Amino acid sequence: MLNFSGKDEKARLVMLHYAGEFNNQTVLEILSKPRGVFNKEEAIILSRFFWEMLDATALDREEGKIVLGEANLQHWAERIMHIIGGYLNSNGYQQEWDTVCDEA
Numbered sequence: 732m733l734n735f736s737g738k739d740e741k742a743r744l745v746m747l748h749y750a751g752e753f754n755n756q757t758v759l760e761i762l763s764k765p766r767g768v769f770n771k772e773e774a775i776i777l778s779r780f781f782w783e784m785l786d787a788t789a790l791d792r793e794e795g796k797i798v799l800g801e802a803n804l805q806h807w808a809e810r811i812m813h814i815i816g817g818y819l820n821s822n823g824y825q826q827e828w829d830t831v832c833d834e835a
Contacts, residue, residue: 732765732766732767732818733761733762733767733814733815733818734814734817734818735814739810739814741799741807742807742810742811742814743762744799745784745788745798745799745804745807745808745811746758746762746780746784746811747759747762747763748798748799749780749783749784749787749788750762750780750784752787753780753783753784753787755776755780757773757776757777757780758776758777758780761773761777767818767822768818768819768822768824771824771827774819774824774827774828775827775830775831777815777819778815778819778827778828778830778831778832779831781811781812781815781831782831782832782835784808784811785808785812788804788805788807788808791804792804792805815828816828816832
């Protein structure tokens with residue numbers, strides 16, 4: 732499971748917000764149920780979601796949108812990158828993460 736302990740609960744909420752906006756059922760399931768990534772396909776979906784979310788946070792900031800009470804989610808995007816990257820690397824999906832990051 733992705734680790735959102737302590738102050739990182741807000742990172743989970745940011746991910747849930749954008750997963751809902753994108754209607755990304757796989758990411759919603761990963762975040763809403765106590766489970767991790769099941770296979771390489773889900774690792775790729777989660778990795779691509781991160782980059783899509785990063786673009787959306789930048790656009791929202793440029794447009795002055797307030798998301799979850801904040802106008803700038805850069806801090807949370809950085810935390811999410813470390814949470815997802817660390818999780819995928821430690822669970823055997825480093826290649827999938829690296830490949831998607833290279834594409835982005």
